Amino acid sequence: MNQEAILTADEHNDHPTGLKRWLFTTNHKEIGTLYLVFSLTMFLVGGSFAMIIRAELFMPGLQLVNPEVFNQLTTMHGLVMIFGAVMPSFVGLANWMIPLMIGAPDMALPRLNNFSFWILPFAFLLLFSTAFLPSGLPSSGWTMYPPLSLQNGTNVAFAIFSVHLMGLSSIIGAINILATILNMRAPGMSLLRMPMFVWGWLITGFLLIGVLPVLAGAVTMLLTDRFFGTSFFSATGGGDPVLYQHIFWFFGHPEVYIMILPAFGIVSEVVPTFSRKPLFGYVSMVLSIASIGFLSFIVWAHHMFAVGLPLGASLFFMYATMVIAVPTGIKVFNWITTMWRGSMTFETPMLFALAFIVLFTIGGFSGLMLGIVPADFQYHDTYFVVAHFHYVLVTGSVFAVFAGAYYWLPKWTGHMYNERLGKIHFWWSTISVNVLFFPQHYLGLAGMPRRIPDYAIQFAEFNMVSSIGGFAFGLAQLLFVFIVWQTVRGGQKATGQVWEGARGLEWIVPSPAPFHTFETPPPIDDSVTVHAARDS
Amino acid sequence: MTALQCTLRATAEERPHKLPNPSEDKNRRGAVRTALILAAVAFVVYIGFMALTLIGAGN
Numbered sequence: 001m002n003q004e005a006i007l008t009a010d011e012h013n014d015h016p017t018g019l020k021r022w023l024f025t026t027n028h029k030e031i032g033t034l035y036l037v038f039s040l041t042m043f044l045v046g047g048s049f050a051m052i053i054r055a056e057l058f059m060p061g062l063q064l065v066n067p068e069v070f071n072q073l074t075t076m077h078g079l080v081m082i083f084g085a086v087m088p089s090f091v092g093l094a095n096w097m098i099p100l101m102i103g104a105p106d107m108a109l110p111r112l113n114n115f116s117f118w119i120l121p122f123a124f125l126l127l128f129s130t131a132f133l134p135s136g137l138p139s140s141g142w143t144m145y146p147p148l149s150l151q152n153g154t155n156v157a158f159a160i161f162s163v164h165l166m167g168l169s170s171i172i173g174a175i176n177i178l179a180t181i182l183n184m185r186a187p188g189m190s191l192l193r194m195p196m197f198v199w200g201w202l203i204t205g206f207l208l209i210g211v212l213p214v215l216a217g218a219v220t221m222l223l224t225d226r227f228f229g230t231s232f233f234s235a236t237g238g239g240d241p242v243l244y245q246h247i248f249w250f251f252g253h254p255e256v257y258i259m260i261l262p263a264f265g266i267v268s269e270v271v272p273t274f275s276r277k278p279l280f281g282y283v284s285m286v287l288s289i290a291s292i293g294f295l296s297f298i299v300w301a302h303h304m305f306a307v308g309l310p311l312g313a314s315l316f317f318m319y320a321t322m323v324i325a326v327p328t329g330i331k332v333f334n335w336i337t338t339m340w341r342g343s344m345t346f347e348t349p350m351l352f353a354l355a356f357i358v359l360f361t362i363g364g365f366s367g368l369m370l371g372i373v374p375a376d377f378q379y380h381d382t383y384f385v386v387a388h389f390h391y392v393l394v395t396g397s398v399f400a401v402f403a404g405a406y407y408w409l410p411k412w413t414g415h416m417y418n419e420r421l422g423k424i425h426f427w428w429s430t431i432s433v434n435v436l437f438f439p440q441h442y443l444g445l446a447g448m449p450r451r452i453p454d455y456a457i458q459f460a461e462f463n464m465v466s467s468i469g470g471f472a473f474g475l476a477q478l479l480f481v482f483i484v485w486q487t488v489r490g491g492q493k494a495t496g497q498v499w500e501g502a503r504g505l506e507w508i509v510p511s512p513a514p515f516h517t518f519e520t521p522p523p524i525d526d527s528v529t530v531h532a533a534r535d536s
Numbered sequence: 537m538t539a540l541q542c543t544l545r546a547t548a549e550e551r552p553h554k555l556p557n558p559s560e561d562k563n564r565r566g567a568v569r570t571a572l573i574l575a576a577v578a579f580v581v582y583i584g585f586m587a588l589t590l591i592g593a594g595n
Contacts, residue, residue: 108567175574183566209574213582221589232589247589 023118026110028095029513033412034117035092036405040481042084042124043398047474049077054436054470056453057463070453071139076127078142079159082259083166084124086393089401090262091116091173094201097408098177100506100513101195103186103522108179116172123165130155141451143248144219146233146241150226157227160219167212174208177201186505188524192286195504196279197404199286200265203293207254207261210297215251218244242307249300257296259393260360261289263400264331267353269504270403271335274350275342276501281334288327288334295324302371306380314373321371328364332357347499348422352403355430356396363391366441381451384444390437395430402429402480409487410494414512417487425483428476435469 016024025031053073056064065073095113099106107113130137135153138144144163149156181202185194194202221232222244231237233244272279279285301309301317309317335357344350366388370376379385402425410416439462444450448459455463494511505524509517 108563109571112571171575171578175571175578178574179567179570182570183563209578210581213578214585217582217585217589221586243589243592247585 024114026106026114027515028099028106028110028113029412029515031107031113031117032092032094032096035088035095038117038120039085039087039089039092040484042080042088044477044481046077046080046085047477049073049080050470051474053077054467057455058467059464060455060457060460062454065453067453068136068139071141071451072137074451075138075141079127079138079163080124081393082142082255083163083170084120086259086397086401087170088120090201090204090259090397091170091177093197093262093266093401093404093408094173094177096412097506098180098198098201099184100411100509100517101198101504102181102184102189103505103518103524104180104184105516105519107176108184109176112172113176116169116176119165119169119172123162123169126158126165127162130158133158143252144222145248146222146225146244147235149222150234157223160223163219164216167216170208171212174205174212178205178209181205186518186521186524192283193524195265196268196282196285196289197262197265199289200261200263200268203289204258204261207258207293207296211251211254211258214247215255218247218251242304245304245307246301249303250297252303253300254293254296256389256392257292259397261293263356263360263397264289266400266404266407267335267356268331270349270353270407271338271357272503273407273499273501274347274353275339275344277338277342278503279334280337280340281330284330285334288330291327292324295320295327299324302376305373305376318371318373322368325364325368332361343501347406348417348419348426349403349407351423351426351430352399352406355426356399356403359391359395359399359430359434363388363396366391379444381449382444383440383448383450386450387437387440387444390440394437395433399429402426405484407499408506409484410498411506411509411511411513413487414494414510415487415491416494416498417483418491421479421483421486425476425479428479429473432469432472432476436466436473437469439463439466439469 022030022034025034052064053070056062056070095107098104127138133153133155135155138149138152138155138159140149140152144156144159181194181198221230224230225232225234225239231239233239233241235241268279268285299317299320301313302321305314305317346354366384370379370385370388406417406422443459443462443466446459446462448455448463496510497507498511499507505518505522506513508522
C-alpha cells in the first residue's frame, strides 16, 4: 500500500454521521450532551418508579403493588436517581463547561471520555435485566445492607456488577476531569482564577477517587459472601453486618457531597450573573468547598447511630457533623451577600438558584436535627429522613441542575429557551416539591417508618397530600422536557454573551459553542474571568 | 499543533497526516501522568480497604 492509499484509508478523515457520530465521538461537547440526555432519561425512569411508589402510598392498604415489588421500586428508584440521573448530569455539565471555562480545547483524555460514558448505558441495562430473572429486580434498598441483600437471589450478582461498572465510569470520568483541570488550563488561568463550578468539580473529583473504590470493595466482599462462602458480613460465619454499614457509609456520606459540591458551583455562577455583582468572598467559597470535602470523610457513622456505637464515637461523629454547618453557612452567607444591593433580575436560572439556597438550607437544618444522637434515635428510619435527603437531593442537586441547564442551554443550542414556560416550570416545580416533601417531615415525627407499602390510618392525610404533590412534580418535569426540546429545535437566536451580567470564558465564544473551541489558548485577563480580582 | 489537538481533530478533515510526538507535548504528558497517579490511588484504596476489612473481620 503506498503512502497515498494509507492516508486515504485513514478513517479519521471521515465525518461520522448518525449513530457512529455518537458512538465514536471524542468531542467534549458531544459527550457532555450524551451524559445530559442519558441523565434526563434516567431521571424520567427513576421518577416513574417514584410515581408508582406515591400512588401506592396515596391511601392505606395495598392497592397497586405487592410488598416485594414495592421494595424493588424503592431500591431501583434510589439506584437510578443517584447513579443514573444526578451523578451523570453533573458529569455532563462538567464535560460541556469545564474545558470552556478554563480555556482548554477539550478534556485531557478524549477517548477515555468516550469510554467512561458508554459504560453507563450497559451498566443500567444489566441492572434492569434483573427484571427477567426469577428473583426479579434487587429489593434490599440502594444501600444493599446485609444480611437482607445476601438473602436475595442471583440478581445480587447482576446488581453488584452493575454498581462496579457505574463506579468505574465515575472514577474514569473523575480522573479525566482532574487531569483536565490540573493540566489543561489556559496560561494565566491560575487555580484561584478558576470559576467556582470548576472548583466544585476539582474537589468532587478527589472525593470520587477517594470513596468509589471503597464502595467497589464493599460490594465485592458482599459478592464473595453471597457466592463464594466468605463471611465478611455474615454473622453466622463470624462476620459483622455492621462492618458493611461502616464501609458503605464511608463511601455514602462523601457521595452526598459528590452530588452537592458541583451544585454549589453552579449556584455560585448563576447568583453573581443575575445580581450583576462579583461573587462575594471567592477565596472563602473555595476554602468552604475544600473543608466540606475534608469533613465528609469523617462523619460517616452519623448514618448509623442506631446500631449502638460507643458513646465516644457517637459524640465524635455528632460534633463532626455539626462542624459541617460552618462552611455551609459561609457559602449561604456569601450567596446572600452577593445578592445584597445587586441589580437583581429573576430569570429562570436565578429563580432555581434562589429556591436552591432556601430549600437546600431547610434540608441542611433537618440534617442537623438528624445529626444529634438522642434525636436521631427517634427520627432514624422514619419519613423524616426521607424528607431530609429529598430536600438535599431534589431541591438541592436537581434544582441546581435545572438552574445550570437553563443558564447554559442558550450556549449549547444557540437558542433562548421560552422564558415564560421556564418560569411556569419553576413555580410549578417549587410549589409541588414542597407539597410532596414537607408533609413527610410530620409523617416522620409522628413515627411513620420508611420503606413500607402500607401504613397506619393516622398517617393517611399527610400521605395523600404528599402523593398529590408528587404527581404534580412529576408532571412539571414533562414540561421541562418540552422546553428543552423546543429550545433545541429553534427559537430566538442567542448571542455569545447570552446574559448581561455573565463573566467567564464560556461567554466569549459564540452561541452555540463551535465544535472546536480554544485550539489556541485564549488570553486571560481580569476582565474575563478573574473572580478573585473582581472581589477586590 | 499539539498531539491533543490532533486527537481532537480525529473526526475533522483538516487533521494533519503526521502526528507530533506526544512526548514533546507538555500538557498531554502531564495529563497522562496525572491520570496514571489517580488511577493508582483508586486501585490502592480499593485493595487497601478490602485488605483492612479482611484483617478486621479475621477471615
